[in-house]
Amino acid sequence: MTAVLDIDALHVAVAGGPTLVDGISLKVTAGQTLGLVGESGSGKSMTAYAVLGLFPAPAIRVTGGAIRLAGTDLLGLPADARRRLRGRQIGMVFQDPSSFLDPLLTAGRHIAEAFRAHGITTNMPSRVQAALARVDLPASAAARFPHELSGGQRQRVLIAAALALDPAVLIADEPTTALDVTVQAGILEVLRREASARGLGVLLITHDLGVVAENCADVAVMYAGRIVEQAEVRRLFRAPRHPYTQGLLASVLDPGRDAPPFAMPGGVPPAHAMPTGCRFHPRCPLVVAQCRTTAPPMRDGVACWRAEA
Amino acid sequence: MSLLSYTLRRLLHAIPLLLAVAVLNFCLIAAAPGDPVTALIGDFPAPAEYVAKMRQDYGLDQPLPVRLGRYLQHLASLDLGYSFANRMPVSTLVAARLGATLKLTGTALAVAAVLGVALGLLAARLGGWVDRLVRFGATLSYAMPEFWLGQLLILAFAIGLGWLPSQGAAPLRGAAAGWAGFVEGLRYLLLPASALALRYLALIARITRARAVEVLRADYVLAARARGASETRVLLDHVLRNAAPSVITVIGYNAGLLLAGSALTETVFGWPGIGRLLFDSIAARDTPTMLAILLMVSASVVIANLLTDVLHRLLDRRVA
Numbered sequence: 001m002t003a004v005l006d007i008d009a010l011h012v013a014v015a016g017g018p019t020l021v022d023g024i025s026l027k028v029t030a031g032q033t034l035g036l037v038g039e040s041g042s043g044k045s046m047t048a049y050a051v052l053g054l055f056p057a058p059a060i061r062v063t064g065g066a067i068r069l070a071g072t073d074l075l076g077l078p079a080d081a082r083r084r085l086r087g088r089q090i091g092m093v094f095q096d097p098s099s100f101l102d103p104l105l106t107a108g109r110h111i112a113e114a115f116r117a118h119g120i121t122t123n124m125p126s127r128v129q130a131a132l133a134r135v136d137l138p139a140s141a142a143a144r145f146p147h148e149l150s151g152g153q154r155q156r157v158l159i160a161a162a163l164a165l166d167p168a169v170l171i172a173d174e175p176t177t178a179l180d181v182t183v184q185a186g187i188l189e190v191l192r193r194e195a196s197a198r199g200l201g202v203l204l205i206t207h208d209l210g211v212v213a214e215n216c217a218d219v220a221v222m223y224a225g226r227i228v229e230q231a232e233v234r235r236l237f238r239a240p241r242h243p244y245t246q247g248l249l250a251s252v253l254d255p256g257r258d259a260p261p262f263a264m265p266g267g268v269p270p271a272h273a274m275p276t277g278c279r280f281h282p283r284c285p286l287v288v289a290q291c292r293t294t295a296p297p298m299r300d301g302v303a304c305w306r307a308e309a
Numbered sequence: 310m311s312l313l314s315y316t317l318r319r320l321l322h323a324i325p326l327l328l329a330v331a332v333l334n335f336c337l338i339a340a341a342p343g344d345p346v347t348a349l350i351g352d353f354p355a356p357a358e359y360v361a362k363m364r365q366d367y368g369l370d371q372p373l374p375v376r377l378g379r380y381l382q383h384l385a386s387l388d389l390g391y392s393f394a395n396r397m398p399v400s401t402l403v404a405a406r407l408g409a410t411l412k413l414t415g416t417a418l419a420v421a422a423v424l425g426v427a428l429g430l431l432a433a434r435l436g437g438w439v440d441r442l443v444r445f446g447a448t449l450s451y452a453m454p455e456f457w458l459g460q461l462l463i464l465a466f467a468i469g470l471g472w473l474p475s476q477g478a479a480p481l482r483g484a485a486a487g488w489a490g491f492v493e494g495l496r497y498l499l500l501p502a503s504a505l506a507l508r509y510l511a512l513i514a515r516i517t518r519a520r521a522v523e524v525l526r527a528d529y530v531l532a533a534r535a536r537g538a539s540e541t542r543v544l545l546d547h548v549l550r551n552a553a554p555s556v557i558t559v560i561g562y563n564a565g566l567l568l569a570g571s572a573l574t575e576t577v578f579g580w581p582g583i584g585r586l587l588f589d590s591i592a593a594r595d596t597p598t599m600l601a602i603l604l605m606v607s608a609s610v611v612i613a614n615l616l617t618d619v620l621h622r623l624l625d626r627r628v629a
Contacts (some may be wrong), residue, residue: 054534086536094535099528104550113546117537147627161536211397295506 003027004070004201005051005090005169010122011064012046012058018271020046022225023065025298028169028201033192033298035233036205036218037248041268043225044205048171052092053082054283070168083139085112089270091162093191095174097154101146107157114164131160135190152183156190173205188215192257209252213237221245224268224279228303241307244280278305316619323611330607331384331600335377338596344369348594349393367393380600390597394590399601403583404548409478414571416502421509422560428510429517429552430544433525443514450511455570459577461505467498473500476579501578505570509563516559520552527551554621561617565610 005028012021021043028034036044050060050062053074069076069089074082086092094100102111108128115127117222129139135156148153156177162170172191176184192215195202204215212219214232220230229242240246250262266283270274275282281291286306296305346363364370383390386536388398432443467475474480478497485493524530526546533543572584579585583602590598622628 047525048318054531083534083537083539085537092532094528094532096528100532102529102533102547102551103547103627109546113533113542114539117539117542134465144624149533153432158532 001296002029002071004030006068007047007051007065008068010047010050010067011062012043012050012060013063014271015059015061016305017059018274019063020225020271021050021149022219024222024225024227025065026220026227026230030201031196032218033195033202033204033216035212035219036203036222037207037219038222039207039211039268041224041270042222044222045173047222048092048173048203048204048205051169051171052086052090053079054086055222056072061168084118086164087162088118089168089169091165091167093159093162093170093172093175094156096176096178097151097158098146098186100158101154103146105145105207106142107137107144107146107149107153109160110156110157111142111164114161116296117278118165120165123181127164132157134163134194137233150183151179152186155179155183157254159178159187159190163198163200167200169203171203171205174207175204176211177206177208184211185226191215195277209237209248219224223275225271226279226303227298228280228304231271231301241302242280242304243284243286243306249282278303312619312622314429315622316615319618323608323615326611327608328381331381331604332377334600334603334607335380336373338599339373339376343594344596346393348389349600381541383388383595384604389601392590392595392598394593394598396594399597402586402598403601406581406583406586409580410571410575410584412478412498413501413505413575413580414567416498417453417506417509417571418560419569420502421506421513422556424506425510425513426549426552426556428514429556429569430516430521430548430618432514433521433548434540434544440518443518447511447514447518450507451515453507454573455504455508456573456577459501459574460508461540462500462504463577473497475500478581501574501580505567505578508570509560512559512563517552517556520555521548524548524551550624554624557620557624558617561613561620564613565606568606573588 005026006047007024007026009021009023011023012019013019024027024047026034026036026047036047038044043107046055046060049060051074055061062075067077069085073286074085077085097180101107105113108125111128112124112132115124120127125142128142132139132141137153137156137160141149141153141157147159149157159175170191175191176187179187188211191202191204194200204211205283206212216233218231219233219236219240220227221236222228223244229236229245231239231241236245237249240249247262247264251264252261254261264283269282277293278284278291278296281287284291288306290305294305296303344364346360346367346369349363350360361370368376370515371379378392388405391397392399392402395402428447432440463475466473474497479494525543527547530543530547533547537544568584571582572587574580575582575584576588583605586598587602589595590602
């Protein structure tokens, strides 16, 4: 199947400063959910913003590579053409639904905004209601202000607005991280259902391997701006090959296991002080001389000198 | 709590506040040297018995508490007293001047609000040199007192260039009828309204800019852009709306600034309004007129603050 979203050797950097995303490649096909996993600061969200063509700070920009949406390279498009793709072809759901909803606008106005942004102004109440129904919210939610909704309901409103125009791709950036555990499952269920019903390609960004296990067919593991391992989900969980992936999986709390979860030493290096060679080498238990000097290429879904084939 | 009961409660709170203002004003003016009788007589060598008779006629020989009591009693029946200097009831005097002041302050407020918000949004949106220019201009303007700016405007546009009249609200021979009269009125209004509006405009531009910069960085603006909203829609639907409560608060809470400025502006431009009347009544030791105007100004500020809070609540439902 051809990729609906094809990210090819994408580079993102701060102008005159450090590189945040260093040549990552990902493919999302229609109806498929690809998980993108990594610690905070690994460049996951920057990848998402690059696809949207929006960065939270004006100094951050794409410095290389291509982002193709159904074959068209987005990076070559003029600003207004990219704006018209946002919401219409690419939907985005954010981490914290309370700060990503305008506190002075009702839920319905947020959804209506998506339609209006693309020139659709007729039958607004019924459009808004239909969008709310898809995320299992009653029609009465349209008149509610964000502070009158629960965290889970707010996230449903954001999802409804993101899916209002039936985009081809949905980027979900940590959609359940800010929510109570009890409502996470409901939100993920909505995303799963809508993805399969509409043949939506989903890029699910998360640091939660449990979320990946339940929602994704494939997963890419990101570390310090690069993809270190990419595989089918079951394979990755059964036999992780990159030492970072192994560490991530070992750090998950598993009640069935006697040993306490493994706490990986150290942290993601800051973007302005990236180590040479493999960026994971200062934290890697398997490190050898070669790792310190030369970055390992991606081979058979893993970028590691020590990984067995 | 509903907005209506909130408003009623605030109105009830305003009554003791205004009463305190009335008492304080009365005592302060009583403590000031001079009284209407000395002002009326001037330097004329009047016999002591005549002066004493005048004081008795006007009730000025009574002790302070008695005079205060009588003043409050009259106030309670909405009687603002009698102007010695103008020989007519204060209410008649004030009513005749109110229109001119409302015209001047209303115009200044409208100009300051519209231009201030527009400049603030522009500065926040464009950044760079536009932003720096607006901020510099606003600081400079805010530092300029109205009476000084007013005199500069007169020097430049009335005396120097001769484009606009410098005194009054209409020509002495009387205003023209219809459209011509309206345009003529605007020519008289332009300089005093500009002088009065500028500091207020600077204040509004600054707060609008500061709030707009904040909102433009908010997550919900990023989310709106992610839905495909254009920059114009972002500015109108999110930035303006979220900046509005702060802007309205600054406009409302500084209504006193506008009224104080109006007294100075009216004096400089010979504008026949309340402010000019206050200035004249101080010069004439016309206590009842002074008291009435001071109380009206206080009441206006209280009402402006109340309106501000009610509007704030209407715009932002989270405010309890």
